[in-house]
Amino acid sequence: MSKRVAVVLAGCGVFDGSEIHEASAVLVHLSRGAATVKIFAPDVEQMHVMDHMQGIQTDEKRNVLVESARLARGNIQKLSQLNVHDFDAVIFPGGFGVAKNLCTWAVESKDCSVNSEVKATLQAFHSQSKPIGLCCISPVLAAKVFPGCEVTVGIEKDKKYPNTTDTAEAIAQLGCKHVSKSVGESHVDVKNKLVTTCAFMCDAPLHDIFDGIGTMVQNVLKLA
Template sequence: MLASRAPALCTALRRAAPGGLASFHSSSRRCRAARVAVVLSGCGVYDGTEIHEASAVLVHLSRGGAEVQMYAPDVPQMHVIDHSKGQPAEAESRNVLVESARIARGKITSLAKLTTADHDAVIFPGGFGAAKNFLCCISPVLAAKVLSGAEVTVGHEEEEGGKWPYAGTAGAIKELGAKHCVKEVTEAHVDTKNKVVTTPAFMCETALHHIFDGIGAMVKNVLKLTGK
């Protein structure tokens, strides 16, 4: 069993490997891995994190070789939804961190302990929990709210017969002074200036694999921005 600070381990490998780091391929890959924080907001689309989005993010990060740490705020949920009925469960109260631990399989830390020095990137999966438990907006709007002039996408700007039921969100993004960029569900938009990557995901009514592909494009671009 080995425990070490990554920079020290990389230095030791460089000194010890006769043929360079290539002879320690698996270890060197871990040393260069992007460190990504995934911030959850509960468990379930209507009162927490959208579970399919979170799973897709984690799959694509794993495939990209990233080191992942999950976080969630240790606060009460705004409310609890009975997902079988789509209605509030008035008598129930749940904790965002405890509910998020369902998705994280228990490996999760309070959001209060997240520091930028420990991570190269942070990803916020969607779901109404991002609106209800963080801010009054959907996940990409977080960037629009905190970064002046940010460029983000939530897909299309018209409902188009119900295909884009939350298209009105694009207007909210513009009202915040950000730029909305029209993208298809399989695409991601990269704001190179602010280093923000967004994708429509479940803003679109479509087959699940299209949403999965769009999240893959987002994760790929996030990892590219880290330079690792």
Template structure:
């Protein structure tokens, strides 16, 4: 029987929404595995809209769900309608939209909080013993919703290949266990059924990110 997977998006575009290559790769791997997928997004205003040519925010206002529909080819559902009992697993791609629209990590760092709607869904999947996959920056959601969980953001020593290693150190300071993994690897927290991988936290080639996300999807489906 096909596994039923919910995918939560946070907009469209790396600087203010979902990282498009990550979302696309995840969908390809889920499709190849024969999974039945439904994409969701919160029906709320984005924190801000970034000009992706300049990397600078403007004054325009946009809706997270409407922007996510660009990735979902229009087939996106209001996150408020996500019924945990209807799915076998949850996957959340990365992108700054996670840190801006699903939580406020981008503004508050370690003092961040998750949007209540998102936090409830993660906790409900966890309570039901259903696996979750998170990549890039999205494991910060698990770090807050599942205290003490094991996860990876890649490596915890900053260098040209790993420019965001400070995030890993922050997770340790929050009481989580960070596992150093390469971009084509994942970490599986068996106790919490949480599968994480670094994706674009690393300055890797796009095919390496694609391959790592394939491992994440495979491991999530094994646990489902």
């Protein structure tokens, strides 16, 4: 039977929303796994809007749900409408929008707050023992919500993973275990049914990131 998977987005664009290549990779691998997918995003204002060409903040205001609809080809629902009983698993692609719009990790690190709907979604799947997939920076959501869990955001103290060490240290300070994994791998926390992979936390070719996300999706579907 086809697995039913919810995908939660954080906007559109690496610097202020969901990382587009990661979101696309998740959807491609779910399609390859014959999963039935529905896409959700919180109906909230973005923390800010970035000019992706110049890498600077603008004065624009944008809505996370409306921007996420670009990636969903318009077929999207408010996160508040997600019912855990309708799905076998949930996946969160990465991108700075996760650390800005789904939580405040970008400015507060381990002391961040998590959007109430995002937190409720994570807790609902966890309480039902349904798998949760997270890539790139999104594993910090699990670290914040589930003390003692195991996640990966790459390999610590490796130049190919420039953002991993500081993030891993913050994850450890939350009482969680960081497990070093290469870009082509994912880590499965069997107890908590969390599957994580580092994606663009690694400075790697796009096809390697795509393949690593594939291992995460495959493991999520196996656990579902």
